[in-house]
Each structure stands twice: as structure tokens, then as C-alpha cells.
Amino acid sequence: MSETIEYIDPRFYELTQPNARLERLHTGSLWCEGPVYIADADIVLWSDIPNDRILRWTPTGDVGVFRQPSRHANGHTRDRQGRLISCEHGARQVTRTETDGRVTVLADRYDGGRLNSPNDVIVASDDSIWFTDPPYGILSDYEGHKAESEQAGCFVFRLDPATGDLRVVAEDFVRPNGLAFSPDERVLYVSDTARSHDPEGHHHIRAFDVRDGRLENPRVFAVIEPGVSDGFRIDTDGNIWTSAGDGVHCYDPAGTLLGRIHIPEPVSNLTFGGPRRNRLFITASSSLYAIYVAQTGAQWP
Numbered sequence: 235m236s237e238t239i240e241y242i243d244p245r246f247y248e249l250t251q252p253n254a255r256l257e258r259l260h261t262g263s264l265w266c267e268g269p270v271y272i273a274d275a276d277i278v279l280w281s282d283i284p285n286d287r288i289l290r291w292t293p294t295g296d297v298g299v300f301r302q303p304s305r306h307a308n309g310h311t312r313d314r315q316g317r318l319i320s321c322e323h324g325a326r327q328v329t330r331t332e333t334d335g336r337v338t339v340l341a342d343r344y345d346g347g348r349l350n351s352p353n354d355v356i357v358a359s360d361d362s363i364w365f366t367d368p369p370y371g372i373l374s375d376y377e378g379h380k381a382e383s384e385q386a387g388c389f390v391f392r393l394d395p396a397t398g399d400l401r402v403v404a405e406d407f408v409r410p411n412g413l414a415f416s417p418d419e420r421v422l423y424v425s426d427t428a429r430s431h432d433p434e435g436h437h438h439i440r441a442f443d444v445r446d447g448r449l450e451n452p453r454v455f456a457v458i459e460p461g462v463s464d465g466f467r468i469d470t471d472g473n474i475w476t477s478a479g480d481g482v483h484c485y486d487p488a489g490t491l492l493g494r495i496h497i498p499e500p501v502s503n504l505t506f507g508g509p510r511r512n513r514l515f516i517t518a519s520s521s522l523y524a525i526y527v528a529q530t531g532a533q534w535p
């Protein structure tokens with residue numbers, strides 16, 4: 235038994251490691267986000283947005299600066315070629331870091347205006363890049379640079395990196411944020427975190443059916459309490475592991491809350507990592523945490 239793990243549904247005993255210890259791998263940041271596991275190097279990168287840096291953790295416990303300034307980078311993922319894909323609040327763009335270290339801008343404008351501040355990003359098996367564009371990086375000078383929005387809303391986008399074609403796939407979010415595909419990529423989950431700046435705002439994850447690169451049949455999948463679902467990942471059985479105000483919450487594919495992993499600080503995001511992909515790396519306010527679970531991550535990489 236563990237004080238860290240709260241079992242709401244008996245199935246959560248099989249998804250977690252009851253004797254696993256929550257480890258704090260690093261602290262001292264201002265607002266951590268965007269963890270990504272780099273399998274070939276066995277390292278974790280994550281953003282410290284207000285400090286304008288990307289940090290790097292290695293299994294020996296060393297933590298160093300991967301990139302500073304980072305143009306206030308937020309969410310990251312990797313494409314099928316293993317290249318780092320990053321959302322940058324400060325430069326209001328999505329970039330790809332090439333294998334030689336050069337940075338290529340993939341998207342920075344839509345319909346004649348600059349993007350708001352790309353927040354989180356995933357890559358599908360057809361190489362398309364899906365990202366959210368809320369205004370958190372332009373609301374103040376804390377996580378980016380204060381500026382007016384040049385977009386008609388806060389959209390979810392799909393980018394074809396081969397052609398540069400950038401399309402809006404959802405336009406009715408207030409603050410779209412984290413996103414992830416089901417393991418078969420038939421369902422896309424996207425969170426709305428409007429409550430972060432509005433007590434009455436949304437704090438839920440929505441689900442959509444994905445058909446030919448478009449979204450259909452929107453529905454509310456889960457309402458997060460306390461806090462918001464800033465970021466989340468999905469395991470190989472389709473369970474959703476999401477950030478919340480008191481830790482990590484786990485939902486089955488039907489939307490039933492199975493249990494919680496309590497974290498001492500509000501959680502922003504997480505990723506499955508480690509050589510077995512059975513270790514959750516969790517960004518939470520000032521710190522990076524890790525805990526082993528009994529599931530493996532479905533997301534690429």
C-alpha cells in the first residue's frame with residue numbers, strides 16, 4: 235500500500251506499482267512543462283517556461299541546461315524520425331530541431347496573423363503534427379511576451395510538415411491545451427483549461443472521432459477536479475493519465491476515474507519514459523518527479 239497512490243477502482247491496483255516510490259528528480263524551477271523522453275539517449279527534456287530554458291535529466295541524476303534561451307518553449311514531442319518538435323510561447327511558433335541542431339520553423343502564422351502561443355504538440359503515425367494554440371504566452375511577460383492575439387480564436391491545428399498545409403481542426407475551445415491520440419489513433423483527446431484564468435471556465439478533456447484528418451462527434455470525456463488537465467498521455471490499453479491540481483489522475487477509455495497518484499505540487503504534464511516506458515516523468519510546478527507504474531506508454535516516441 236502506498237499513501238501516494240489512491241485507488242478508486244480496484245483495476246488501478248493492476249495499473250500501478252503499489253510499492254513504487256515517488257521520486258523528486260529535480261526542483262528549483264518556476265513552472266515546469268512539456269516533458270519528453272528521448273529514448274536513444276535515455277534522457278528527459280522538459281521546459282521551465284518563465285526561466286526561458288529547457289532542462290535535461292540523465293539517469294545518473296545530472297540535470298543541465300539543454301537550451302537557453304528556449305524562446306519560452308512549452309510542450310514537446312518527437313516526430314517519427316526522432317527529431318524534437320517544440321511549441322514556443324515566446325516566438326509564437328512550432329519548431330523542429332534537426333539532427334544537426336539547426337532549428338526549423340514549421341508553423342508561426344495562420345490566416346495572415348501570428349499564432350497565439352503554441353502550447354502542446356503530438357505527431358500522428360502519418361507524420362502530421364497536431365498542436366493547440368491558447369494565449370498563455372501572450373497574456374503577460376511571465377511565460378512569453380505580452381501581446382494582442384492576431385487569431386479569431388484559440389484553435390487546435392493539424393500541420394502537414396511535408397507541404398506546410400496548416401488547418402484548423404477544432405475552433406470552439408476556450409483554452410485548448412493538452413492533447414493525445416488513442417493507441418489506434420481513432421480518437422483524439424484535447425483538454426480545455428479555461429478555469430486557469432476563470433473560476434467558471436472549463437476544466438475538462440473532450441474526445442473526438444478522427445476521420446481522414448478531421449474531427450467528428452465531439453463529447454466531454456472527463457471533468458477534472460481539482461485543477462485542470464494541462465497535459466496527459468495514454469498507455470497501450472488506452473487509459474488516460476492526466477495532470478490535475480493534486481497529482482496524476484487515471485481514466486479508463488470509457489471515462490471512469492480509476493485512481494490518483496498524489497504529487498506534492500500541482501501537476502502540469504507527464505510522459506512515459508525509461509527503457510521499458512513504464513516510468514511516469516511528471517512536471518509539477520517547480521519540480522520534475524518520477525514514479526514507476528505497471529503500464530507502458532502508447533505515445534510516440
Ligand code: MG
Pocket residue numbers: 267308309353354411412464465503
Ligand atoms: Mg500545456
